[in-house]
Amino acid sequence: MTSVDALAALGWHHVYSGKVRDLFEHADHPTLMLVVASDRVSAFDHVLEPGIPSKGALLTQLSRWWFSRLAVPNHLADGPAVPAEVAERAMLVKRLDMHPIECVVRGYLTGSGWLEYQASGTVCGIALPEGLNDGDRLPEPLYTPAFKAELGEHDENITFERSVELVGLEVATALRDTSLAIFTTASQIALERGVILADTKFEFGTDPATGELTLADEVLTSDSSRYWDATLYAAGGPSRLDSFDKQIVRDWLAGHWDRTGTPPALPPEIVERTAARYRELIHRLTA
Template sequence: MTQLSSPPQLAGWTHTYSGKVRDLYVPADGSADYLLVVASNRVSAFDHVLEPPIPGKGALLTALSNWWFSRIELPNHLVAPAPGVPEVPAEVADRAMLSRRLEMYPIECVVRGALTGSGFAEYQRTGAVCGIELPAGLSDGDLLDAPIYTPAYKAPLGEHDENITYERSVELVGAETAAALRDASLAIFTAAREQAAERGVVLADTKFEFGRDPRTGELVLADEVLTSDSSRYWDADTYFTEGLSGSARLASFDKQIVRDWLAANWDRTGEPPVLPHEIVTRTLARYRELLERITA
């Protein structure tokens, strides 16, 4: 995997971890109550962080997350400015979320409203997705009669997440918590899909992450939510165009442009090539278009 560049130094904060896209910081004074989550402009594909970054991507992802958080009727990890609360550094204010510290559950809560991606590949092999049997004869991109909850186990750093059955999620977190994660995920997805449809967008699938507030024990929605990086969105007019099929019909509002270019120009050996300016520009425009359409 490509090595990440050094994250920015932020006054009052200590860097603790960097993922492919996000950098995490804790208060430099040692407070254990807060976490600063900064969305970078990095873009990754095929287990590599690519060059150059997508300028403005972090701010677009953060704006979309914040918009959805404000409309989801479930406690979330965001902390509002207040006396005694650490300030968000100005240089990352448009792409940072000040969060409360949570005990995160080791489950990625995936909800699928359409059969595509890894779910479709598993369906082709087994006729099911994460143990859920589906009708025969479905094609890539077909909408499901009802969304399905297909959790994944969040693997340790450096390993790939693993699709699991609901029964396995019960073993990992207990029956009560597993049911709460499933029910909350399906409820959020269903409401978000309806709102996206009103704006001419199909929400095909998404993933949520939740934690437990150690002080209250309540279930809390965390991480990013319903962004271009955590969700698959399709343009409704294109999706429902008769006679259109394949990648054109299922063009998503995310980094698919990057993945397609890499697939055509790199054999996945050695370091990936530098992204052309046109690919960077088109990808940024796709992220921005989704934000503008969803929040209009």
């Protein structure tokens, strides 16, 4: 019996699947949802095979840890017990009116931001000082929102002004300011544990019962964030930007796939190295 079948037998009915998470609802609990993190891994807007063992449980553990340390309303809810079949990788959450904005905060210049900076001296259209290098800390964290795309499509980077058009000035401002405040707090917490939070993304909704802006989805995980070892970063060299996330997967895929057709299966050693990085980050932050 699959986990979907087991949950259905308990009254939890599948309503949606994203790249890595599945949503369930229950007729007896209309204000709640069950978010189940799978072991699926995605890169370049594709779900890859095979998954990363225990990834769903690790991301759920880390999200719960961060939710407990952030002084902002979040979507975790009290209610019926999470079914044992998925207890390690599921969260019981409030049903929110989700905002279609992915709230990206960048503290360092890297990834797609570095590629854009090399071409135009900007990140998401925001001009930066000349002479920066890959991995450099930005003068101040940048809020670079994106419009959330449908499954299988690529999120679209947008300006703050465009986010105002989508959700209104009050909500857009709250999304920006709350995201930057969380990033500042989380960066300090991570650095105290020898880890740099280079960038991350948040999702928010409005709680229909209270009207509060509410942090949702996963938060500050290896899938939604880029973390670096602070000691290696300070020492410099090629390994300073080795991240505690699926960058291993991205790097391997970039060297073995031209982004057309179906991505190749991940080799066992890539799967295990990625799983080890996920586990190491959990240990670094929560031990």
